[in-house]
Amino acid sequence: MKKLLNTLYITTPDRYLSLDGENVVIKHEDNEIGRVPLHNLERIVTFGYTGASPALMGKCAKDGVELVFMSGSGRFLARVEGEVNGNVLLRRQQYRFADDAEKSLGISRNMIAAKLFNSRWSLERTIRDHSLRIDCGKFRHKSGLLQESIVKAVKTSDIDSLRGIEGEGASVYFSVFDDMILQQKDDFYFRTRNKRPPLDNVNALLSFSYSLTTSMCASALESVGLDPYVGFMHTDRPGRRSLALDLLEEFRALMCDRFVLMLINKKTLNKADFIKREDGAVLLTDDGRRKFITSWQNRKQDELKHPFLGEKVQWGMLPYIQALLLARYIRGDLDCYPPFMWK
Numbered sequence: 001m002k003k004l005l006n007t008l009y010i011t012t013p014d015r016y017l018s019l020d021g022e023n024v025v026i027k028h029e030d031n032e033i034g035r036v037p038l039h040n041l042e043r044i045v046t047f048g049y050t051g052a053s054p055a056l057m058g059k060c061a062k063d064g065v066e067l068v069f070m071s072g073s074g075r076f077l078a079r080v081e082g083e084v085n086g087n088v089l090l091r092r093q094q095y096r097f098a099d100d101a102e103k104s105l106g107i108s109r110n111m112i113a114a115k116l117f118n119s120r121w122s123l124e125r126t127i128r129d130h131s132l133r134i135d136c137g138k139f140r141h142k143s144g145l146l147q148e149s150i151v152k153a154v155k156t157s158d159i160d161s162l163r164g165i166e167g168e169g170a171s172v173y174f175s176v177f178d179d180m181i182l183q184q185k186d187d188f189y190f191r192t193r194n195k196r197p198p199l200d201n202v203n204a205l206l207s208f209s210y211s212l213t214t215s216m217c218a219s220a221l222e223s224v225g226l227d228p229y230v231g232f233m234h235t236d237r238p239g240r241r242s243l244a245l246d247l248l249e250e251f252r253a254l255m256c257d258r259f260v261l262m263l264i265n266k267k268t269l270n271k272a273d274f275i276k277r278e279d280g281a282v283l284l285t286d287d288g289r290r291k292f293i294t295s296w297q298n299r300k301q302d303e304l305k306h307p308f309l310g311e312k313v314q315w316g317m318l319p320y321i322q323a324l325l326l327a328r329y330i331r332g333d334l335d336c337y338p339p340f341m342w343k
Contacts, residue, residue, distance in 0.1 A: 008036055009293045010046035012286050017044070017052035019059050041065050043219060045212075047289060066219050070211065079218070090225045093330050098230050105159050107326070107337050108233035108246065112166045113153045114339030115249040119173040120146035121343055122253045126180050134179050145172045159233065166249075173253070177202075180261050187271040188264045197281030201274050204282045205263065208292065209256035210248065213319070217251070218244035220323040226330070247322060254342045255315065259299060268295055308338040 008024065010017065016027045024044065026034040038059065043066040046052070052067065057080045060067040067080040097103040123143045127136050149169040156162045170193075178190040181202070190202045198204040218228040218241045231242025233249075263269045273288030284292060300316030313321060322340050329337040 006036075006040050007043040007045060007297070008041050009289075009297075010044070013047060014050055015046070016050045017046060017056055019053055019056040024056060038063060038065055043068065043215075045070060045215065047071070068215050070215075079215075087225060090327060090331060091227050094226055095230060097330055098232060098236075101159070104232040105157075105162065107329075108159060108162055109153055109156065110337050110339045111233065111246055111249050112162055112169075113150050114341050115166065115252060116146050116150045116153060116169045117341045118250065118253040119169065120150070122180075122258055123173070123176065130182060133182055138179070139176060142172050142176050145169075162233070177257070181264055183265045183267055184270065197277075197279065197283075199280050200282055201271065202260070202264070204274060204284060205260040205269070205292070206256065208284060208289075209260055209296075210252065212296065213251055213255055214241065214244050214248050216316075216319045217241075217247040217323070220319040221247065221326075223320065224323045224327040226323060226327055247319065247326070250322065250340045251318065255318070259296070263292065263295060304342075307341055307343070 010026065012028075014028060015033075018025045018027060020035065022038050023035045024038055024041070025032055026036075042064075044060065045068045047070045051069075057067060059065075061080055069077040069079070071077055097107070120143050123139050123146070126134060127139050127143075146169055149165055149172070153162060153165045153169075156165060174190070174193055181188050181190065188201050191200070193206070194200070194203050195207050198207045221228040221243055226243060228241045228244040230236065231244075231246045234240065234242035234245045236242060269288060269291055273285050273291060274282055275285055276282050300314060302315045303312045304315065305311070306313045306318075306321060308325065309321070318340060325334065326337050328334045
């Protein structure tokens with residue numbers, strides 16, 4: 001099984017990355033402020049526009065170290081990659097599946113059913129842990145609606161209907177998201193999901209976490225030999241990592257949303273960690289990103305029992321494990337794709 005190596009996050013935008021032997025060197029105005037051995041890393045994520053040297057990009061591509069460039073708000077910009085991993089037979093089979101409406105629907109149904117299941121279980125956990133601070137009747141009603149959506153998703157016979165069911169389920173789930181924010185209510189509130197750009201603190205955190213997880217999913221798919229740009233529910237679009245977005249659906253509620261709620265409710269972040277631009281966009285400050293990333297890295301080390309494998313795994317390995325299970329299904333080693341359903 002693949003080991004969870006380190007991810008180097010460069011959260012300050014005016015840092016330049018270069019190569020010195022087997023080390024990545026972090027510079028500020030030509031002054032070295034740090035260096036990290038490349039063999040300890042599986043990924044480098046940098047936020048900002050200063051860039052990296054061609055020598056470092058070439059070394060990362062050669063050694064299989066993913067180098068990801070993000071905007072200050074956490075939006076994906078570019079990714080440096082070397083030779084394509086995996087064998088051509090697996091990718092050809094993936095493309096056949098993507099062109100087969102029935103095969104695509106089967107995988108998409110499982111992924112969306114898992115998304116709805118995980119969203120519902122997040123509400124159930126909130127009822128269990130905070131019954132004195134929420135309207136339990138309201139939450140149980142929403143949980144019941146999500147259960148109905150799961151049944152509909154499993155039974156649907158076309159992809160457009162599945163997208164409609166997914167949208168309805170997301171609306172039900174987000175209708176009580178603000179109720180799960182239990183601390184700092186004056187500064188952290190959720191009215192509706194907005195993005196490009198996010199217009200409040202909560203949406204800024206959600207967008208940031210979704211971007212990080214999408215990058216993890218893309219890297220995981222690439223590492224097992226699948227093409228992250230050819231999806232089953234998200235259609236092909238130039239530059240869009242459609243399969244990574246498909247896989248992300250399983251992790252939104254449990255890896256992203258609950259993590260954001262934890263940061264708010266435990267007061268890891270506060271209003272001073274955000275800035276609002278003239279166009280209304282809300283972004284994390286450099287210090288806010290550092291706090292977020294530190295907690296994110298710690299969370300990735302936590303362990304849980306994988307429901308399909310029956311083994312303890314690290315949270316940070318979940319995208320890789322699900323990508324591996326998807327590859328096994330496409331190769332014909334499994335009868336169906338087993339999505340991650342958390343409990």
